[in-house]
Amino acid sequence: MPVKLHVDKISLSFGGIKALNEVEFQVNAGEIFAVIGPNGAGKTSLINSINGFYHPQAGAIIFEGSDITHMPPYKRAALGISRTFQNIALYTNATVLDNLMAARHIHMKTGMLSGALFWGAAQREELAHRRRVEEIIDFLEMEHIRKSIVGTLSYGLRKLVELGRALALEPTLLLLDEPMAGMNIEEKEDMARFILDIHELQGTTIMLIEHDIGLVMDISHHIAVIDFGVKIGEGAPAEISRDEAVIAAYLGEEEH
Amino acid sequence: MANIHPAGVFDTTYEQDMSVDRTARDKLWKNLAFVALLLVPLASVSGPLELGWISDQYVGLIARISIFVIAVQGLNILVGYTGQISLGHAAFMAIGAYGSAIMARELGFSFWTALPASALLTGAIGLLFGLPSLRVKGFYLAMATLAAQFIIPWVLRYPLEDLTGGPRPLSVPAPIIGPFVAYADDELTDGEPFAFQAGDPYFVDVISLELTDATAYTVVELVNPAGDVLPYGDVSMTVSRDSAGNITRLTYIASKAGEYQAVVRAEAGGSFKAVVRRSKALSFATDIAMYYIIVPLAVLLMFLARNIIRTRTGRAFVSVRDNDLAAELLGINVFGYKLRAFFLSAVYAGIAGCLLAFERNSLSLYAFELDISIEMLAMLIIGGAGFPLGAMFGVTFIRILQEAFIPFLRPWLADFLPQLFPFVDAVNITSAINPIVFGGALIIFLALEPRGIAHRWEVLKAAWKLRPYAY
Numbered sequence: 099m100p101v102k103l104h105v106d107k108i109s110l111s112f113g114g115i116k117a118l119n120e121v122e123f124q125v126n127a128g129e130i131f132a133v134i135g136p137n138g139a140g141k142t143s144l145i146n147s148i149n150g151f152y153h154p155q156a157g158a159i160i161f162e163g164s165d166i167t168h169m170p171p172y173k174r175a176a177l178g179i180s181r182t183f184q185n186i187a188l189y190t191n192a193t194v195l196d197n198l199m200a201a202r203h204i205h206m207k208t209g210m211l212s213g214a215l216f217w218g219a220a221q222r223e224e225l226a227h228r229r230r231v232e233e234i235i236d237f238l239e240m241e242h243i244r245k246s247i248v249g250t251l252s253y254g255l256r257k258l259v260e261l262g263r264a265l266a267l268e269p270t271l272l273l274l275d276e277p278m279a280g281m282n283i284e285e286k287e288d289m290a291r292f293i294l295d296i297h298e299l300q301g302t303t304i305m306l307i308e309h310d311i312g313l314v315m316d317i318s319h320h321i322a323v324i325d326f327g328v329k330i331g332e333g334a335p336a337e338i339s340r341d342e343a344v345i346a347a348y349l350g351e352e353e354h
Numbered sequence: 355m356a357n358i359h360p361a362g363v364f365d366t367t368y369e370q371d372m373s374v375d376r377t378a379r380d381k382l383w384k385n386l387a388f389v390a391l392l393l394v395p396l397a398s399v400s401g402p403l404e405l406g407w408i409s410d411q412y413v414g415l416i417a418r419i420s421i422f423v424i425a426v427q428g429l430n431i432l433v434g435y436t437g438q439i440s441l442g443h444a445a446f447m448a449i450g451a452y453g454s455a456i457m458a459r460e461l462g463f464s465f466w467t468a469l470p471a472s473a474l475l476t477g478a479i480g481l482l483f484g485l486p487s488l489r490v491k492g493f494y495l496a497m498a499t500l501a502a503q504f505i506i507p508w509v510l511r512y513p514l515e516d517l518t519g520g521p522r523p524l525s526v527p528a529p530i531i532g533p534f535v536a537y538a539d540d541e542l543t544d545g546e547p548f549a550f551q552a553g554d555p556y557f558v559d560v561i562s563l564e565l566t567d568a569t570a571y572t573v574v575e576l577v578n579p580a581g582d583v584l585p586y587g588d589v590s591m592t593v594s595r596d597s598a599g600n601i602t603r604l605t606y607i608a609s610k611a612g613e614y615q616a617v618v619r620a621e622a623g624g625s626f627k628a629v630v631r632r633s634k635a636l637s638f639a640t641d642i643a644m645y646y647i648i649v650p651l652a653v654l655l656m657f658l659a660r661n662i663i664r665t666r667t668g669r670a671f672v673s674v675r676d677n678d679l680a681a682e683l684l685g686i687n688v689f690g691y692k693l694r695a696f697f698l699s700a701v702y703a704g705i706a707g708c709l710l711a712f713e714r715n716s717l718s719l720y721a722f723e724l725d726i727s728i729e730m731l732a733m734l735i736i737g738g739a740g741f742p743l744g745a746m747f748g749v750t751f752i753r754i755l756q757e758a759f760i761p762f763l764r765p766w767l768a769d770f771l772p773q774l775f776p777f778v779d780a781v782n783i784t785s786a787i788n789p790i791v792f793g794g795a796l797i798i799f800l801a802l803e804p805r806g807i808a809h810r811w812e813v814l815k816a817a818w819k820l821r822p823y824a825y
Contacts, residue, residue, distance in 0.1 A: 149683065175685030187683075189676040200669040204685035210694065213665035214658040224665060228368045267684065 101163075102127040102271055102303045103148065108157030110143055110327075117143040118154065119327045125271070125320075130297055131305045132318035136347060140327040141307045142184060145273050148305075149181050150174045161271070176204045180269035182260045184276045184307075190249035194240065194259050197248060198231045201266035231266060238262050238292060254285040261292065272296065274306040278313065286310065290317055311348075315339065323347065362820050374660060376819075391416070391649055395642040402556075402642075410641070411757075417645045419753045420652035421709045426730050426737070426745035427659050428702025433731070434739035435663060436695035437675030438487055439495055442502030443730050446700045448722035449476045450707025452510050455526045455717055456517050459589060465529030465638070465712055473704040479506075480700020487692045503724050511719055524717040527589040529647065530607060532635025533560035542628040545619045550632070553579070553611035558637040563604040563616055563630055570624025574601050579612025589715075609639045644713050651709070655702065660742045662698070671695055675740075732792070736799045738806025747807035752792070760791055767791075 103125040110118040117140045125131045133141050146152040148159060150171035158167045166174055189197050206227060212220040235244055238258055243251060248259060257277060264272060277293070278286045290313060296302050308314045314321065315335040323331040323338060325347040331338060338344055365371040375381040394416060397407040429443050454472035457463035463471065486498035510518045518524055542548050542563075552559035563574055576584045576591075586593055590607040608614060618628045638644050662668050670691045673681035678688050711717050729752070737748020760767075767787050772780040803810055817824075 151679065151682075170687075171682040172685050172687050175683060181683060183680075187677050187680040189673060189680070191676060192672060196669065196672070200673045200681075200686075201684050203666060203670055203673075206666045208666045210662055210667045210698065213667050214662045216661040216665060220665060224372060225368055228372065232368075263684070 100127045101125070102161070103305070104158075104160040105144070105148065106158040106160060108147060108154035108159065110140075110147055110152055110154045116327050118147065120157065121324065121327070121329050122157075123322045123329065123332055125303060125305055127303055128297075128301055129303060129319040130293070130317055131303070132314045132321045133305065133307050133324060134309070134311065134314055134321060135324035138326075139324045141324055142275055143327075144324070145181060145275050145305075145307065149179055149273060175267060178268070178270035179273065180264040180267040180271070181273035182257075182264050182275055182277060184279060186253075186256050186260055188248045188256060188260055188263065191247065193245050193247055194235070194243050194251075194262070195231065195245060197259060197263050198234060198266045199227065201263045202227045202231065204267065234262050234265050237295070238265075254281050257281065257285075257289070258292075261289075265296065270303060272302050272304045274304065274308075276307050276309065278308060278310060286313065293317060362823075372664075374664070388653060391653075392646075395645045398642065400640075400642065413645055414641050415753065415757055417641065417648045417713060419749055420648045421706050421713065422730070422733070422749045422753065423746050424652050424655050424709070425703050425706035426733050426749050427656060428699040428706070429730055429734050430739060430741075430745045431659060431662075431671070431702065432695050432699035433734060434741070434744060435668060435675060436671040436692060438484075438692055438695060439492065440499040440696075440699065441496050441724070441727050441731070442483060442499040442506070443699070443703055444722040444724070444726035445503045445506035446476050446480055446703035447707035447710065447726075448506055448510060448719065449479055449700075450704030451711040451717055451722070452514075452518050452524070452707075453704070454708035455524055455711045458527055459524075460517065462592060466531075469705065469708050472708045473701045476704025476707065477697045477701040480696045480703070481693055483700075484693050484696025487696065488689050500724075503727055507719055507722060518719075521719060525589045526711045526715050526717060527607070528609065528637055528639035528715060529644075529712055530558065530560075530635045530637045533562075533633035534635065536562075536631045536633040538630075538632040540630045542616060542618050542630060544626070545617070547577075547615045547617045548630060549613055549615045550630070551612070552614050552632060553608040555609055555611075555640050556637060556643060558635050558639070559608045560633050560635050561606045561608055561614065561616070561630065562633070563606075563618070563628060565600070565602055565618065566627045568600055568620065568624065568626040570621040572600065572618055572620045572624065572626055574604050574628075575615075575617045575619075576604065576606055577615040577617070578608075579610055579614065607635070607637070609637055638712075639715075641713075648709050648713065651705070655705065656742075656746065659702075663742060667691075667694065672740075729792075732796050734806075735804075736796065736806055738808025738811075741806065741808030741812070743811065744806055744808040747811065751807060752795070755791065755795060756788065760788060763791075 101124050105121060105123055107120045107122045108118055109116065109120055121144065133144060135141050143152060147154050150169060154167065158165050161177060161179065166177065189200065206223055208220045208223055235241055238261065240255070240258055240262065243255060248256060251259065261277065274293070278289050281289065293304060293306070294317060297304055306318070318335060321333065321335055321338045322329055323344045330343045330347055331341045333341070363376045375384060394408060395401050395413045396403050397405045398413050399406045399410050425443065425447055429440065432438050432440050450472045453475045454468040457468040457471055458465065483499060483502040487495055490498060511520050540548060552561060561576065563576070565572060565574065578584055584591060584606065590609070592605045593601055594603040596602050616630050618626065620626050638647055670681070670686045673684060673686055674688050674691050681688050710721070733748035733752050734744060736751055737746065738744035764787060768784045771783045771787070775783060799806065
């Protein structure tokens with residue numbers, strides 16, 4: 099399988115704190131890759147580095163064979179990297195539909211002038227993308243909230259809308275930062291089903307951060323474990339669950 | 355069977371769902387309102403039909419409202435949609451106004467070319483003052499735009515005083531279309547005054563004096579109906595000279611009706627060939643004629659802004675306003691779109707400034723000071739920032755309050771306020787009635803309807819569509 103993303107020994111520090119220390123791993127195209135680790139281990143810093151909000155001081159991030167370490171976030175989005183946030187960053191004053199339409203930005207061409215006239219090509223483009231957005235709404239089963247203002251929706255639904263917005267970019271690499279945090283069991287199951295569907299139907303490579311170990315073990319193909327900014331283990335779910343360093347990080351060491 | 359309307363709007367296609375006018379009835383009302391607006395000057399006292407149903411002052415009022423609707427809509431794009439505060443909007447209007455006036459006076463631009471040229475010039479300068487938005491947000495950005503509000507009028511007043519007249523008013527020629535084919539050609543003889551009838555407020559005469567084959571220094575004079583010799587610096591006059599400095603052509607746009615005189619005198623022994631050519635042109639010197647430039651242009655610009663807002667660019671603006679981190683994540687170049695918003699906002703301000711210059715025929719720097727910038731922000735807040743019709747509601751409300759309601763209440767307020775504040779000098783209070791009412795209105799809106807009139811309007815419209823049900 100070709101390598102989709104290669105995180106090549108990146109180090110990131112904030113002042114004296116080393117958030118990431120020579121973290122290296124590869125995500126293969128078409129797999130579900132999970133990153134786990136205790137709170138404060140550097141998981142979100144890792145995702146922020148991949149999508150460009152943080153710039154690692156050392157190391158490189160290689161996406162589809164090209165170095166994107168110094169690329170601004172908006173250009174990485176155009177390459178096909180999309181993400182969700184742990185604490186939801188939607189446009190709360192806009193409708194679900196507008197949130198998803200805003201995410202079609204990189205796929206649209208209408209500029210200021212043609213948009214101002216809203217004639218011919220601009221109108222056709224608007225319609226075509228509206229259809230695509232409706233497909234995503236249909237896929238995530240949120241037709242009933244299509245016109246609701248995001249600020250009025252429940253937490254679980256907002257998480258879903260954010261997933262929809264990430265999908266509207268038609269990414270080839272989807273980064274999910276704790277997609278199931280704060281959800282009840284039914285919502286978690288729904289979310290897991292959507293993640294598997296996205297993976298199977300669209301062949302999207304998915305990299306997720308999650309705390310629910312049982313769920314991560316169930317759905318991911320490959321897992322990396324991070325603790326205090328250092329990668330302490332990597333492998334298939336079955337290997338990870340037997341790895342002593344991982345058990346120590348999560349459960350604490352036995353006293354000898 | 356009676357005609358039963360469904361409660362609510364039920365779309366069957368995405369086109370319908372996306373359109374601005376959701377029902378045929380919406381569209382009809384909007385078109386009727388536009389036609390009614392166009393009929394206002396025809397029904398005014400000095401309108402061509404002489405109906406006298408509407409006082410002339412309302413024609414001017416609607417034109418001035420329209421100009422400020424354009425400016426405030428520009429501010430709405432920047433502040434309401436993109437979330438970047440600007441305290442320099444009046445200064446951008448000043449660039450549009452003085453830019454177009456100087457282009458018309460010094461560079462021989464017509465109104466029709468000066469309008470887009472000054473709008474683009476303002477846009478470029480807006481772009482320049484938008485650069486700090488790369489690094490600073492909120493109050494800090496407000497301070498940076500405040501710099502524009504002080505620098506631009508200062509530059510216009512002192513370094514460019516030769517062009518702008520500094521603190522003195524600057525006159526601006528009226529826009530014309532034409533001149534069309536010449537209808538009269540008369541040859542002049544040395545020293546003999548030639549008299550002719552010309553001038554009409556709408557269909558003006560363009561008088562063109564052409565001089566050829568002059569062998570000595572010649573003096574060219576044009577005398578208006580009042581008997582005054584027109585000075586060469588008159589805004590309606592353009593003079594071309596040859597390399598030796600002699601006049602070869604003098605063009606004058608005669609809008610005052612009456613008898614004009616042309617005289618050409620050559621110094622002793624000289625000879626020349628001079629022709630007075632008269633042709634007609636359509637003039638926009640009157641309030642009513644300017645109305646037909648300003649109001650349709652305002653409607654067009656509101657339409658264009660509405661479309662920009664609901665398509666890709668507008669969604670990018672809103673993304674930048676609501677969450678700039680998430681906007682980057684969606685592939686939106688945040689700084690690029692902030693600059694686009696500054697540009698667009700300044701273009702709208704420039705157009706408004708240009709219209710203001712040509713509507714008043716006279717410009718003064720006092721019309722573009724900081725209080726006007728703040729007044730425009732207040733209009734936007736009262737009307738509804740971030741709503742397509744916010745600018746229209748805000749400007750209309752404040753201008754009607756200032757120009758119709760306050761004069762009506764003034765006698766009563768002048769009586770009542772000194773009783774309320776006996777410790778303040780009565781003269782000071784009466785001069786403060788305008789700001790008191792304006793400030794009062796702003797406080798009432800901020801407390802009771804911070805989202806503005808446009809929000810209330812949308813709530814009402816939605817409720818009306820759903821009648822008789824509430825949901």
